[in-house]
Amino acid sequence: MLTATINRIALHAQGQRPEAGELRELAYAELLRQRAVSLGLLPEHTGPMAPELSESERQILEAMVDREVSSPQPEEVECQRYHQAHACEFTVGQALHMRHILFAVTPGINVQALAVHAEKALLELTHKDTPPDRFAKRAAELSNCPTSSQGGDLGWVGPDDCAPELAKALFHQSHNQSGVGVHPTLVHSRFGFHIVEVLERRAGTEPTYAEVRERIARLLAMQSRARALYQYMALLAGEAELENIVLDAADSPLVQ
Incomplete structure (x- = not known):
């Protein structure tokens, strides 16, 4: 098993490769540590493997x-445009x-075939001659959700009560605000396909713009900060010698 290294410093013990997410976290921590060393903020490390960082x-x-890392605060016009x-x-x-019919995506399933199956059911249910009770019957036959026994009925649902993908499709798009x-x-979600x-x-x-202005400003500031941090880490990765690990990297030199 290949050892991931940054500038020839190993991120993990030989033969014990962490999961992808954990490995990325180790890599970002080591990039930052090496940057701090180059600035004289931390002492040099002489071992072959990245040290565990103390709280200090x-x-x-x-x-x-x-x-x-500096990120500009949103201007008023940006907040208004976002609103x-x-x-x-x-x-x-x-x-x-x-109510809904869930075609669940489970391990090993043929997703393309499942989507075709779901599309056929949707076509049937959107036909102008489909009787009103047909949805409940098809939910009982097809849905992988426990609500299938109630004809797929989810009751009253708000944006915070369902998966973000459903909330976006059903609540957060202007053309879906009526009817x-x-x-x-x-509707695609992390669970599968929904009719x-x-x-x-x-x-x-x-609410009025004035009522949500501060909330929008905080959101845009967070997004700006996230973009700036992403660029900063990409610059560090672009300057480093990476082996057996792939990180988003930028070629531009890091501003000293």
């Missing part, structure tokens, strides 16, 4: 990143009485 060393790295484009996301009190009936396309029927709708109320 982690605090030094955090302070270093705070100094080196105009995402106003429906701030609506409060909205809810849907809906009832079977959703015209499959959704909206039975009733509570519209909710949309």
Whole structure:
């Protein structure tokens, strides 16, 4: 088993490769440690393997990143533009009485064949001559959700009560803010493919821009910070010699 290294410093013991997520975390910590060493903030490390960082060393790295990574605060026009484009996301009190048929994606399943199966069922249920009780019958026959025994009925559901993918498709898109009936396309989520029927709708109320301005500013500031941190780590990775590990890297030189 190949050992992942950064500038010839091993990230793990030979023959014991961590999971991908853990390995990335080790790599980012080592990139930051080596950056701190180059700035004289931490002492040189002479061992062949990356050392485990103490709490005080982690605090030094955090302070270093705070100094080196700057992210602009959002301007008023940015906040206003975001509100105009995402106003429906701030609506409060909205809810849907809906039912669904879940075609679950499980290990080993042929996802393409499952999608075709789901599309055929959707086509049947959106046909103008389909009787009203057909959805409940098909839910009982096809759905992999426990609600299949209730005809797929989920009851009243708000944006925070369902998977983010469902919330985005059913609540957070302006063209889906009115109307009832079977959703015209499959809704994809981490669980699989959903056929959704909206039975009733509570519209909710949309707050003014002034009421959500601070919330939007915090959100945009967080997004700006995340982009700046991503670029910073990509620059560090681009300057490092990486072996047996792949990280997003940028070729631009790191500004000293």
